[in-house]
Every structure is written in structure tokens, then in C-alpha cells.
Amino acid sequence: MSFSSCGIKEMHDQKAKLDSLLKKRATRAEVIQLLGTNFIDDSVGSTNRGALMQFLQREPTNRWVEIRQKVAKWPNSIFYSTPEVMTFVFFDDKQQVADFALSAQ
Numbered sequence: 001m002s003f004s005s006c007g008i009k010e011m012h013d014q015k016a017k018l019d020s021l022l023k024k025r026a027t028r029a030e031v032i033q034l035l036g037t038n039f040i041d042d043s044v045g046s047t048n049r050g051a052l053m054q055f056l057q058r059e060p061t062n063r064w065v066e067i068r069q070k071v072a073k074w075p076n077s078i079f080y081s082t083p084e085v086m087t088f089v090f091f092d093d094k095q096q097v098a099d100f101a102l103s104a105q
Helices: 008-023 028-035 050-059 063-075
Strands: 076-081 087-089 097-104
Touching: 008 028, 008 087, 028 076, 028 087, 028 097, 050 063, 063 087, 063 097
Parallel strands: none
Antiparallel strands: 076 087, 087 097
């Protein structure tokens, strides 16, 4: 039996990449080089930040708790989405990976 069609393999592979990036405190450029350029910049000051904050405000407070906490702590973030996995990568003020979060779609 294979679970790859429900996103488990993709999530596992993405987590392995992100663990490596976090461990070495990769730069934003290194993240983009490894994960690709198809992302949304949700950093403070970006045009997308408002949409992220509105989305989180509309959702019940018991949902997206991990994302809410990390958005509050790390104001610089990018968001990747595939049909099966959502990936948030958070950066510190030096634009190095500080944290990440994965979620199934």
C-alpha cells in the first residue's frame, strides 16, 4: 500500500528539507534555491501580509494556533502550497531560517 497520493510522502520529504535548512540556519536565498520560487511572501510590509492576517482573524482561535504563534514571533515568512501540503518558513531579522510549519491541505 502506498500513501504518497495523500501527501504523507510529500510532507515527510518537505520536513526533511526544512529540518536541514533550520539546522544550518539557511538564508532566505538558500531556502528559495532549494524549495523554489513559487511562494507567497507574507513578511511584515509585504502586500500579502494583510491577507494572511485577515485569514487568521476569520478562522476560529483554536485553529492555526501554531501558525498564529510563529507569525507573531517571526515577522518574516514565506508560504509554499501544493495540492497536498502547506509550508510556512519563518526567518529571523538576519533573514535566516528560524522556524517552519507544515500542514496538510
